[in-house]
Amino acid sequence: MTRVVLPRTLAELWEEFAKAPQGLVFAGGTDLFVRLRSAATPPATLIGLERLDELRGVEEAGDTLRLGAATPVADLAATPALRRDFPVLCRGLESMGGPALRNMATLGGNLCTASPAGDSLPPLTVLDATVVLLSCRGERTLPIGEFLVAPGRSALRPGEVVGSVLLAKPAGETKQFFEKVGRRRANAIAVASLAFVARISAGGDWTEVRCAYGSVGPTVVRAREVESILTGPPPDPDRIARAQQAARRAVCPIADLRASAEYRRAVAGNLLYRLLDPP
Amino acid sequence: MRVAFVLNGVPTEVDCPPDTRVIDLLRGELGLTGTKEGCGIGECGACSIHVDGRLKLACLMIAAQLPGRRVTTIEGIASAAGGLHPLQEAFIDSGAVQCGFCTPGMIMAGLELLARCPDADREQVRRGLSGNLCRCTGYQKIVDGVLALVPPPGPPEPEKEDR
Numbered sequence: 001m002t003r004v005v006l007p008r009t010l011a012e013l014w015e016e017f018a019k020a021p022q023g024l025v026f027a028g029g030t031d032l033f034v035r036l037r038s039a040a041t042p043p044a045t046l047i048g049l050e051r052l053d054e055l056r057g058v059e060e061a062g063d064t065l066r067l068g069a070a071t072p073v074a075d076l077a078a079t080p081a082l083r084r085d086f087p088v089l090c091r092g093l094e095s096m097g098g099p100a101l102r103n104m105a106t107l108g109g110n111l112c113t114a115s116p117a118g119d120s121l122p123p124l125t126v127l128d129a130t131v132v133l134l135s136c137r138g139e140r141t142l143p144i145g146e147f148l149v150a151p152g153r154s155a156l157r158p159g160e161v162v163g164s165v166l167l168a169k170p171a172g173e174t175k176q177f178f179e180k181v182g183r184r185r186a187n188a189i190a191v192a193s194l195a196f197v198a199r200i201s202a203g204g205d206w207t208e209v210r211c212a213y214g215s216v217g218p219t220v221v222r223a224r225e226v227e228s229i230l231t232g233p234p235p236d237p238d239r240i241a242r243a244q245q246a247a248r249r250a251v252c253p254i255a256d257l258r259a260s261a262e263y264r265r266a267v268a269g270n271l272l273y274r275l276l277d278p279p
Numbered sequence: 280m281r282v283a284f285v286l287n288g289v290p291t292e293v294d295c296p297p298d299t300r301v302i303d304l305l306r307g308e309l310g311l312t313g314t315k316e317g318c319g320i321g322e323c324g325a326c327s328i329h330v331d332g333r334l335k336l337a338c339l340m341i342a343a344q345l346p347g348r349r350v351t352t353i354e355g356i357a358s359a360a361g362g363l364h365p366l367q368e369a370f371i372d373s374g375a376v377q378c379g380f381c382t383p384g385m386i387m388a389g390l391e392l393l394a395r396c397p398d399a400d401r402e403q404v405r406r407g408l409s410g411n412l413c414r415c416t417g418y419q420k421i422v423d424g425v426l427a428l429v430p431p432p433g434p435p436e437p438e439k440e441d442r
Contacts, residue, residue, distance in 0.1 A: 004297035004343035098410015100334040186409030
């Protein structure tokens, strides 16, 4: 029979890891419990993080926001400090599943599932998020780009959990954008998504442009050529057209039951139309 | 394991394997078959329940998560006198029920939305129900049913008199 433990402190969590090094960790359970339905044998031990207060909540410390990894995404998306400074992330979180699922699913879970279609991942990439990993030996940090390794694979080591995600608050005005294209508006896995952040200089130019796609490659695709094309004054239709060509070169989509590779490539470019000011 | 929690206001204890899905515990062990299982993988909302007042999916929760929690199912929302909840009445009046399979989940989602957002507009209701699939109604009448419980906007504030 499967043993299930819900540690209340990190000290208890490390004890459970020592007892069951192969224990499967879940936070919201919205991905793991679906996968377990088709597992050949039930796991010996499940370790749930939902009662671990040390991994929950949002803390502001100076210019940094610390998002507890086991915080449900609905709570994060409703946090005023996030809505103010990181709308690109809130839009991404609000596009996940439906209301009930967002009350369960957590940010750390979306990271560790490391799906090419994880809706928080392109926003976290353009925000240069730092992932804090905890184990009984202490903590280490990784930039989001190094944490995400391959489809379904992260840099998480045995005995580690994601403790939190750190975001640096933007100094000054930014333009932020997220949009997900799916087969329907809710409870849909992304066909393609775009996250965009730029700092707006005193003269109105876009600087420090960051552009990342979801669902069009094995992990998040950072479109660096698009970023350089869009650096400068707000783009006109000609520059958007050049950026679209660059975006279609940058992505490497697959065809699956949700969309063809060609459709994904077309959508990746078309999403950049949204960055044009409405006429 | 022994699982002690509050179910529809009543302290409840059951003995079951800790990885029993909550949907199976409710429908099997506890005989509460109002909560439905549609897809079993978190995509249809038919198994929506409230846990500590928040909308959750009983197909993606296990018994070990319940100790100390307050669980409300469709069976627990009736009025004190045992009659239907006003939202259930509104669903009937709006023609929001056809085959009825999605209805318990829709009601639970609608109730959470109205608790969070008592003056919800149509768009907010649509978002609040967006995790629940219905294959009969086309949704409009379900949205109408929830909106029936939103009080109409009051008369405009009287203009302040200059002093």
